[in-house]
Amino acid sequence: MSEEKLPTRKENFAEWYNQLVLRADLADYAPVRGCMVVKPYGWALWENIQQALDHRFKATGHVNAAFPLLIPQSFLEKEKEHVEGFSPELAVVTIGGGEVLEEPLIVRPTSETIIGYMYSKWIKSYRDLPVLINQWGNVVRWEMRTKLFLRTLEFYWQEGHTAHATAEEAQEETLRMLNIYADFAINDASVPVVAGRKSSAEKFAGAASSYTIEAMMGDTRALQSGTSHNLGQNFAKAFNIQYLDQNNELQYAWTTSWGMSTRFIGAIIMTHGDDQGLVLPPRLAPIQAVIVPIYKTEAEKASVMEAVERVKAQLINFRIKVDEREEVTPGFKFNDWELRGVPLRIEVGPKDVEKGTVAFARRDIPGREGKSFVPQTQLEAQVAEMLQTIQASLHERARNFRMENTHNPADYAALQEVVQAGWAFSWWCGSPECETKVKDETKATTRCMPLEQPGGEGPCIVCGKPSTEKVIFARAY
Amino acid sequence: MSEEKLPTRKENFAEWYNQLVLRADLADYAPVRGCMVVKPYGWALWENIQQALDHRFKATGHVNAAFPLLIPQSFLEKEKEHVEGFSPELAVVTIGGGEVLEEPLIVRPTSETIIGYMYSKWIKSYRDLPVLINQWGNVVRWEMRTKLFLRTLEFYWQEGHTAHATAEEAQEETLRMLNIYADFAINDASVPVVAGRKSSAEKFAGAASSYTIEAMMGDTRALQSGTSHNLGQNFAKAFNIQYLDQNNELQYAWTTSWGMSTRFIGAIIMTHGDDQGLVLPPRLAPIQAVIVPIYKTEAEKASVMEAVERVKAQLINFRIKVDEREEVTPGFKFNDWELRGVPLRIEVGPKDVEKGTVAFARRDIPGREGKSFVPQTQLEAQVAEMLQTIQASLHERARNFRMENTHNPADYAALQEVVQAGWAFSWWCGSPECETKVKDETKATTRCMPLEQPGGEGPCIVCGKPSTEKVIFARAY
Numbered sequence: 036m037s038e039e040k041l042p043t044r045k046e047n048f049a050e051w052y053n054q055l056v057l058r059a060d061l062a063d064y065a066p067v068r069g070c071m072v073v074k075p076y077g078w079a080l081w082e083n084i085q086q087a088l089d090h091r092f093k094a095t096g097h098v099n100a101a102f103p104l105l106i107p108q109s110f111l112e113k114e115k116e117h118v119e120g121f122s123p124e125l126a127v128v129t130i131g132g133g134e135v136l137e138e139p140l141i142v143r144p145t146s147e148t149i150i151g152y153m154y155s156k157w158i159k160s161y162r163d164l165p166v167l168i169n170q171w172g173n174v175v176r177w178e179m180r181t182k183l184f185l186r187t188l189e190f191y192w193q194e195g196h197t198a199h200a201t202a203e204e205a206q207e208e209t210l211r212m213l214n215i216y217a218d219f220a221i222n223d224a225s226v227p228v229v230a231g232r233k234s235s236a237e238k239f240a241g242a243a244s245s246y247t248i249e250a251m252m253g254d255t256r257a258l259q260s261g262t263s264h265n266l267g268q269n270f271a272k273a274f275n276i277q278y279l280d281q282n283n284e285l286q287y288a289w290t291t292s293w294g295m296s297t298r299f300i301g302a303i304i305m306t307h308g309d310d311q312g313l314v315l316p317p318r319l320a321p322i323q324a325v326i327v328p329i330y331k332t333e334a335e336k337a338s339v340m341e342a343v344e345r346v347k348a349q350l351i352n353f354r355i356k357v358d359e360r361e362e363v364t365p366g367f368k369f370n371d372w373e374l375r376g377v378p379l380r381i382e383v384g385p386k387d388v389e390k391g392t393v394a395f396a397r398r399d400i401p402g403r404e405g406k407s408f409v410p411q412t413q414l415e416a417q418v419a420e421m422l423q424t425i426q427a428s429l430h431e432r433a434r435n436f437r438m439e440n441t442h443n444p445a446d447y448a449a450l451q452e453v454v455q456a457g458w459a460f461s462w463w464c465g466s467p468e469c470e471t472k473v474k475d476e477t478k479a480t481t482r483c484m485p486l487e488q489p490g491g492e493g494p495c496i497v498c499g500k501p502s503t504e505k506v507i508f509a510r511a512y
Numbered sequence: 513m514s515e516e517k518l519p520t521r522k523e524n525f526a527e528w529y530n531q532l533v534l535r536a537d538l539a540d541y542a543p544v545r546g547c548m549v550v551k552p553y554g555w556a557l558w559e560n561i562q563q564a565l566d567h568r569f570k571a572t573g574h575v576n577a578a579f580p581l582l583i584p585q586s587f588l589e590k591e592k593e594h595v596e597g598f599s600p601e602l603a604v605v606t607i608g609g610g611e612v613l614e615e616p617l618i619v620r621p622t623s624e625t626i627i628g629y630m631y632s633k634w635i636k637s638y639r640d641l642p643v644l645i646n647q648w649g650n651v652v653r654w655e656m657r658t659k660l661f662l663r664t665l666e667f668y669w670q671e672g673h674t675a676h677a678t679a680e681e682a683q684e685e686t687l688r689m690l691n692i693y694a695d696f697a698i699n700d701a702s703v704p705v706v707a708g709r710k711s712s713a714e715k716f717a718g719a720a721s722s723y724t725i726e727a728m729m730g731d732t733r734a735l736q737s738g739t740s741h742n743l744g745q746n747f748a749k750a751f752n753i754q755y756l757d758q759n760n761e762l763q764y765a766w767t768t769s770w771g772m773s774t775r776f777i778g779a780i781i782m783t784h785g786d787d788q789g790l791v792l793p794p795r796l797a798p799i800q801a802v803i804v805p806i807y808k809t810e811a812e813k814a815s816v817m818e819a820v821e822r823v824k825a826q827l828i829n830f831r832i833k834v835d836e837r838e839e840v841t842p843g844f845k846f847n848d849w850e851l852r853g854v855p856l857r858i859e860v861g862p863k864d865v866e867k868g869t870v871a872f873a874r875r876d877i878p879g880r881e882g883k884s885f886v887p888q889t890q891l892e893a894q895v896a897e898m899l900q901t902i903q904a905s906l907h908e909r910a911r912n913f914r915m916e917n918t919h920n921p922a923d924y925a926a927l928q929e930v931v932q933a934g935w936a937f938s939w940w941c942g943s944p945e946c947e948t949k950v951k952d953e954t955k956a957t958t959r960c961m962p963l964e965q966p967g968g969e970g971p972c973i974v975c976g977k978p979s980t981e982k983v984i985f986a987r988a989y
Contacts, residue, residue: 063633065579065626066584066629067582070580071580072578074577075577077577078575078576081578099556100549100552101550101555103666104666122610123610125607126605126617127606127607129604130603130604131602131654132600132603132654133599133600140544153549156540173649173650175581175582177608177609177610179609188608189582191578362639
């Protein structure tokens with residue numbers, strides 16, 4: 036960590052983010068334009084995200100598998116909207132083993148096509164359905180404007196791909212996974228998200244309908260944080276995924292796909308981070324509590340380190356780090372772990388030894404207000420409670436921030452103003468014309484029609500036509 | 513599962529293997545030549561392997577990270593032996609985002625080069641050392657002759673990359689990881705391996721020295737099952753990984769790399785499999801025990817299923833599957849789970865209900881001999897004990913098989929004969945000429961100079977010169 040201060044979020048949010056990712060050791064730029072190296076601290080965070088999601092996938096009957104990285108170019112062309120959506124973003128392998136390939140291979144940007152091809156081989160009868168497979172892996176999309184975690188040429192994600200006998204089951208699955216994403220975001224990441232449906236213009240290339248969880252970042256911009264797509268029979272028809280039903284008749288299957296990526300690390304940083312650095316939610320933090328010993332003399336050191344050992348021994352069920360560095364001061368350590376977003380700091384000094392206490396310092400409430408002194412006994416329960424408190428408080432703060440910055444503009448002029456620094460939650464007639472007008476004139480896009488709607492109807496914020504659904508307009512990452 | 517029988521291993525070992533991989537649902541062929549799809553059952557096995565290794569890596573201070581898939585072509589060229597070794601096997605991206613790239617990008621065949629580049633940025637001082645990073649991921653090598661799991665264009669693996677201040681530390685790390693691989697293979701996979709050093713001809717392209725664990729497959733061929741390389745200062749010099757030592761002098765670091773891949777699944781299949789199918793070691797098996805209910809009448813079904821529920825409830829600490837399929841017979845189920853290698857079958861029939869027992873059938877001992885009847889109480893302890901017994905017995909059987917088929921040929925003529933169906937453990941002078949002669953005349957290669965040596969010296973099995981080390985000659989996958 037360098038001693039220099041981060042820019043504040045107010046000064047320059049983009050620069051605050053970029054420097055923070057680098058200085059907190061989450062990621063680094065790779066030598067290939069637009070690619071990133073996820074450093075051990077960032078990857079440990081991703082591993083915790085993976086576990087939290089994987090556990091939920093398995094509990095709902097999904098299994099993991101691995102499909103190839105390289106996809107024949109012709110596969111991409113089988114679904115019309117899909118190829119249109121992805122062809123500008125492809126990385127193409129044209130040489131293999133020193134020879135020019137007869138058919139170029141695409142480095143997967145997503146795997147609907149190759150998985151569709153395999154499903155057409157595996158699925159024969161209604162007895163083979165549903166197929167509920169997820170894959171953890173990397174994909175490549177040739178993005179022009181990149182930003183660490185948010186948009187990189189290569190990124191890491193999971194992509195679920197399921198096949199069902201009926202349209203109803205596919206729709207149920209699509210919403211089940213959307214809800215799993217929302218549950219994870221809210222409960223494990225303390226990121227309050229709005230779950231909703233994408234407009235036609237914003238949906239996945241090849242989907243019948245797309246759903247999303249949208250989160251508000253610290254600069255009030257929206258971040259699409261996970262998506263779940265009902266693919267209808269589009270890919271089943273393109274890849275001939277057919278099964279014999281109970282009446283021995285051949286039917287096309289109904290498929291879904293859903294994904295969440297390392298982009299979500301960006302959501303965590305920009306939802307909770309403050310001017311001192313990262314603030315990580317306790318359930319996902321690679322280090323949940325850091326123990327910092329404080330002493331001046333050798334005699335103090337001996338008694339402090341003895342207490343530190345006793346403290347540590349009580350906390351084996353948490354992800355704990357003892358910062359034993361000798362070459363830096365406790366003050367430096369405080370700043371360092373604040374920058375890295377460790378939720379709880381436990382200080383042990385000579386006075387604590389004397390009194391049989393330790394000092395807790397909450398990352399989410401800097402300064403005196405976040406400090407408390409607790410007895411060295413029953414630390415396990417106290418740390419557990421404090422981490423839960425921090426987890427809940429982060430969610431509440433972010434939720435309040437979103438509510439304060441979500442507006443209900445009275446007319447189109449007001450909408451144009453509020454989306455410059457917030458979200459607008461407004462009636463919309465559903466027409467692409469109104470959507471495009473807003474985008475062109477304000478740079479705000481429709482983020483989603485939230486599943487939770489007020490009901491009734493109102494006039495479209497753009498054209499005034501009666502509308503039955505409200506939409507979120509916002510500038511987005 | 514089709515009803516057709518597998519070829520026996522004696523009839524056609526290669527065909528037995530290929531059909532078994534497909535029919536046990538471990539993997540399938542992908543539409544791109546030489547690539548595979550790892551199906552859910554195969555991936556669940558890989559996940560268990562990953563966990564067993566990852567746990568060991570973290571316990572020895574390693575952390576995970578992720579480096580890019582795409583490597584600038586020029587990077588490969590910086591280490592002379594490395595580029596010579598890998599250039600025939602490369603997949604090359606020449607087009608990105610619709611444009612021809614100025615510099616083609618290699619899909620990583622291994623990551624020494626790009627990681628070396630990043631380490632040169634990160635490592636400045638002796639305080640930054642050692643760096644102990646591992647990566648789980650996929651790599652691509654354009655192999656001409658492929659075989660599911662054993663040799664595929666894309667495969668999955670972990671690659672550890674470490675940097676150290678001294679040659680001694682790098683060598684210690686190289687052997688530490690070799691021992692971790694051996695410990696995993698023996699204790700978790702019941703695959704008895706021989707740990708040793710590779711000859712110059714067989715070492716990794718760019719390494720100072722390479723170490724390997726070698727296993728004997730059911731046809732007596734050797735399989736290289738994991739490797740650990742001491743890279744000396746080769747990559748540090750190629751990528752300028754330098755640090756200031758305690759005297760403020762600039763030094764090159766010493767690096768290592770080590771990897772184990774989905775190839776190891778092939779090792780498990782070919783070490784333990786029999787003519788009925790897979791035999792999976794209990795510690796890694798995705799399903800450790802399958803419960804098969806047996807009944808004819810509805811009344812029997814009710815009481816049997818009730819007992820099955822009680823049995824299952826006792827076994828929550830194991831990976832258990834209850835086979836409730838109605839459309840197939842118990843006999844079909846027995847064959848099916850035997851094919852898939854589930855270590856223990858627990859049968860529950862009307863007689864068991866009456867007597868308060870269940871039947872255990874061991875996968876490693878087919879037929880009556882592997883069957884026993886145990887009371888329905890204290891099943892947890894009994895299953896744990898049985899799985900441990902099977903785990904140990906698989907290792908013992910494979911170890912005996914290797915010992916029976918490892919020979920100590922008296923002269924070169926005898927060596928030529930024994931390596932056609934076994935290993936030869938012989939003195940070797942170390943010269944490439946003798947090594948090449950054996951390879952040309954018998955197709956057997958030097959597998960390794962085992963770390964455990966008899967000591968003393970003897971005449972080279974090829975040229976008769978006095979030699980101080982014994983080597984394993986064997987035909988290999």
